Amino acid sequence: MQWKDMAQEIINGYTITKAEALQLLFSADDDLLDILNAAFLIRRHYFGRGIALHVIQNAKSGLCSEDCAYCSQSGASNADVPQYALQDAEKIINGARKASDLKALRYCVVISGREPADDDLDIICSAVRKIKKDIRIEICTSLGLLNMKQAKLLKDAGVDRFNHNLESSERFYPEICSTHSYAERKRTAAIVKSAGLELCSGGLIGMGESLEDRVDLSLALRDAGADSIPLNFLDPRPGTALEGLNKLMPADCLRTLIMFRFVHPDKEIRVASGREACLGPMQVMSLYAANSIFTKGYLTTPGQGYDDDIDMIFKAGFTVTGWTAA
Numbered sequence: 001m002q003w004k005d006m007a008q009e010i011i012n013g014y015t016i017t018k019a020e021a022l023q024l025l026f027s028a029d030d031d032l033l034d035i036l037n038a039a040f041l042i043r044r045h046y047f048g049r050g051i052a053l054h055v056i057q058n059a060k061s062g063l064c065s066e067d068c069a070y071c072s073q074s075g076a077s078n079a080d081v082p083q084y085a086l087q088d089a090e091k092i093i094n095g096a097r098k099a100s101d102l103k104a105l106r107y108c109v110v111i112s113g114r115e116p117a118d119d120d121l122d123i124i125c126s127a128v129r130k131i132k133k134d135i136r137i138e139i140c141t142s143l144g145l146l147n148m149k150q151a152k153l154l155k156d157a158g159v160d161r162f163n164h165n166l167e168s169s170e171r172f173y174p175e176i177c178s179t180h181s182y183a184e185r186k187r188t189a190a191i192v193k194s195a196g197l198e199l200c201s202g203g204l205i206g207m208g209e210s211l212e213d214r215v216d217l218s219l220a221l222r223d224a225g226a227d228s229i230p231l232n233f234l235d236p237r238p239g240t241a242l243e244g245l246n247k248l249m250p251a252d253c254l255r256t257l258i259m260f261r262f263v264h265p266d267k268e269i270r271v272a273s274g275r276e277a278c279l280g281p282m283q284v285m286s287l288y289a290a291n292s293i294f295t296k297g298y299l300t301t302p303g304q305g306y307d308d309d310i311d312m313i314f315k316a317g318f319t320v321t322g323w324t325a326a
C-alpha cells in the first residue's frame with residue numbers, strides 16, 4: 001500500500017500497527033518526501049495549516065535530586081545552568097502576560113525536581129488562579145511526579161494541562177534514569193487523566209534508543225491517552241551523562257515525527273527542543289507533520305527566536321493557531 005493511501009485509511013479510522021510504524025522509521029531517504037506528504041495529509045485533515053505556539057517558563061531551575069542522564073538540571077550533571085528556587089507568583093504571572101502579548105496559545109510553567117513541594121504547589125496554584133482571572137491563555141504545568149491530591153489542587157486552580165513525559169520506551173528507560181521508574185511516570189500520567197486534566201506527554205529522541213524503542217514510546221503514549229505530545233531531539237549538553245552522543249540527522253527526526261503523526265493522527269504533536277540544533281535549515285519540514293512548537297526558547301537553551309519562528313511559519317504558508325487574519 002502507498003503511504004498516502006494508508007494516510008487516508010487512518011483518517012477513515014484505521015489504527016496503524018507496530019510493524020507499520022516501524023516500517024516508517026526504516027524507510028529510505030529517497031522516500032522521505034513521500035512519507036512526509038502522507039503525514040501532512042493526516043495533519044491537514046485534523047489541524048489545517050495551524051501551528052500552536054507554546055511559551056515555557058522555567059520557574060525553578062537546577063539542583064534536582066534525580067539522575068536523568070540527558071538533563072543539565074540534574075544534580076548528577078556538571079552542566080553550567082542557572083540554579084534558582086521557585087520564582088514568586090508575580091514573576092510567573094508576568095511570564096504569562098508576556099506569552100499572551102506574543103499571542104501564544106499556551107503558557108507552560110515548568111519546575112525542576114522529582115515532585116512539587118507543598119509550598120511550591122501553593123505558589124503555583126495562586127499564580128494560576130490570577131492568570132486565569134486576568135489573562136487569556138491556556139496553562140500547562142510540568143512539576144514532576146504527582147499524586148491525586150496534587151492533581152486535583154491544580155485542576156481546581158484552573159490548570160488546563162499537565163506535562164509529564166514518558167521520555168522513551170519502558171525497555172530503554174532504566175538506561176537513562178535510576179532514581180525513579182517508568183511505572184512511576186506512567187502512574188503520574190494516569191493520575192493526570194483521572195483528575196480531568198489534559199495529558200501532555202512525549203519524549204526525548206536520540207539518547208541511544210533503538211527504532212523499536214521509539215515506536216514503543218509512541219504506542220505507550222497512545223495507551224496513556226496523551227492529548228499533546230512534545231517530541232524533543234537530544235542536543236547533548238556538556239556536563240551531562242549523554243554529552244558524548246552525536247546529534248540525530250534531520251531525516252531521522254523527520255521520520256520520527258512522521259511516525260508519531262501516523263500513530264496519533266488527531267493529537268497535538270509538538271516539535272520541541274532540539275528543533276534548531278538537530279533539524280537546522282530543515283526544521284520547516286517538521287511543520288508538515290507536527291502542528292505545534294515552543295517559541296522563545298526552551299528550559300536552559302535558547303531557540304532561534306520568536307521573529308524567526310513566525311517568519312518560518314508564515315513563509316512556508318502555515319498559520320498560527322488562534323490568530324485571526326488582520
Ligand code: SF4
Binds near residue numbers: 065066067074113114
Ligand atoms: S526530574 Fe526533571 S529536572 Fe530532575 S533531572 Fe529529571 S528531567 Fe531534570
